[in-house]
Amino acid sequence: MMHLEKETRTSNGCRRYFMKTVVALPLAMLFGSTALAVPGTAEINTTGLAVTDTTVKVGILHSVTGTMAISETGSVQAEKLAIEQINAMGGVLGRKIEYIQEDGASDWPTFAEKSKKLLVKDKVAAVFGCWTSASRKAVLPIFEQYNGMLYYPTFYEGLEQSPNVIYTGQEATQQIIAGIDWVVKNKGAKKFFLLGSDYIWPRTSNKIARKHIDKLGLKVVGEEYYPLGHTQFNSVINKIKLKKPDVIYAIVVGGSNVAFYKQLKAAGIDMTKEKPIVLTISVTEDEVLGIGGENIVGAYAAMKYFQSLDNANNKAFVEAFKKRWGDGIVIGDVTQAAYLGPWLWKAAVEKAGSFDIDKIRAASPEIELPTAPEGYVRIHPNHHLWSKTRIGHARMDGQYDIVYETESLIEPDPFPKGYQ
Amino acid sequence: MSTISFRSLLSKNDIFGFVALVILIMILLPLMLDIFRLNLIGKYLTYAFVALGLVMCWGMGGILSLGQGVFFGMGGYCMAMFLKLEASSPEQTAIQSTPGIPDFMDWNQLTELPWFWLPYNSFGLTLISIILAPTAFAFIIGLAMFKRRVGGVYFAIITQAVAAILTILIIGQQGYTGGVNGITDLRTLHGWDIRTDAAKYILYYLNALLLFVCLFGAQIVRKSKLGRLLVAMREREDRVRFSGYDVANFKIFVFCLAAMFSAIGGAMFTLQVGFMSPSFVGIVPSIEMVIYCAVGGRLSIFGAVYGTLLVNWAKTSFSESFPELWLFAMGALFIGVVMAFPNGLAGVYSSYFHTYVERFFQMLKQQFYLKFLSHKTV
16 A cells, blocks of 8 residues: 555656647647647546546645634645636646635544545545644545545654655654754754653654654653643643753644743743753744744744745745735745645646546656745655755744755655664 | 333334334435435434434433443444454554554554454454443443432533543553544455445445334333333432332443443444544534434434434535534524424424324325225225
């Protein structure tokens, strides 16, 4: 199941598409038709997806109600923006994208039900969706059974590689190893305290962090987990004070973050003094909005995207995003990754010259997206993205200053040898 | 105990109820809906087991349990554990550091199967535990509460606490239970692929059949002396006690019965949906299941089924049409039903439609007699 089929159909598909264009071109010129590059529906959709001569249907599946709505709304907005921009450019293979939005309602079984509806009833050509690992795990068997294609935006724990998912966020090693290397090299950190919410992502991430810290010959002085939604961190803060680590490595998730950072500050740990340094991989600009900039100023975050990223792509993206969804909005790592989904799908469809899932799968590896807000990205044959990792330094106003970025793209490695 | 005659077990109305439901579930719905929708109906019907249990426990016995998700979840998890072990053969899990154990155990650095998973290698033991484990658990809770005469609101609160505790336990012990993700990616039952359309049809009918068995069981209890005692207990507990009955035992019985029904529903849920997660165990789903029962009418065993179908159908279709506003529509539905029809759908039926149905039957009868008599005279 985990092996991706290495198919050679792409080249064939390309050739056919190319041939068709070659034949169509003089004909179109002859008739002065504008629809010269629009290939016939029967040819680019052999499996009965919802593709017509002018439109193609895709699905958006996120929680817009329930506890996860606050996190997933950004992804929905990013995906809609990308789809609108693609449509404004003429769509995909001459077809306008229409989306069907479904609500996962922060409930994993609902995600399963809705994903099945999108694939079986609506026959969507692709689905952009899911946020938590639990929701992805719930829909995965359905995507594999009905051969759909899911673009999944969240940074996550790895240990997965489905032929029916393109992971547009970072897997754990990409995020973690670069961050720890940086803090060791630049801040001389030697002792780490690992902390997280109690579920698969923080646990797996800390496992990787611990192995890496061990490899560097440094020390982990504590490792603690708290249930999702936990709000009493005083005991662990006392432990931290006792153990005097150089780095608090925090993977606290969701609403717990608010309590954690406020209590950390109240306990007299001033993050701007960097003794100890707080390094997190779970707090994007979206979370800072809830925590409050003044409560987290001075902390470091390791991820692939920050809103403050200074390049032309990102400036255009931020501007377009604010224009579409309002000035007060912030854009976090996952929102940007969600934005990549429709673009990567478009690129794959165009490379394959077809909407067929098998052909998209075969075409996906090595697809490049130089226009991504985070900078150039490329799809690895293991369906994850090559991407850079950056270190952001939290500012008072809820944004991050980027203090470091890896020189080259980091290879995604969802099954890291020596880290399991 | 005296034997129950057929007449006293099934009144004309009950027969009508059964026949109408059989026609709806076994014939009409499968004819009208494609397999995707039918599978959804199958999923809803698994909640109907819980609602049926609540009719017995709450409607008849007056014991409001806000933790029925616990038993639904236990049944579901028992089935899921068996299916997961089947899906975790060493060949299928060869890429793990320890092949042959479920994937989530491998992610949590477990290297061998925990002892309490071992019975789930056997299908027979699994079936036994689906029935026995939740019933035994309900028995313990019942024994501890009802023998001490804890009842009413206090009991409801305690069942909520149990639901919360079990959820936290499952999420916290993710190496053993799959945590928040639950137990996912279940594929085959004894090599039989449960994900195919054919399998979905078979499971749907199996589920419907089991539901009717449970409905019939509930009907027997309802019409027996035991059932009358339960109602008496609900109305005036002291009088029943003073008449020499041990009230606690009856309460324990009906609570266990409700738990058993829920567990069967849970197991069927896992089979039809293909996974189980702690989101069915907690307080919110447990209360939702009480709502199904309330919407259907807490005094009617058929009402429970219709209520469950209505609420879930509404949930699915509202959320498909208005993904961002559907919760408001659901809220309006609940408030509307409770305000306008305090006895739920069953109440609506008995006060508005019942007479028409009666009249219709009378008419049929007359027609029948007329024909029969006219034939005789000629």
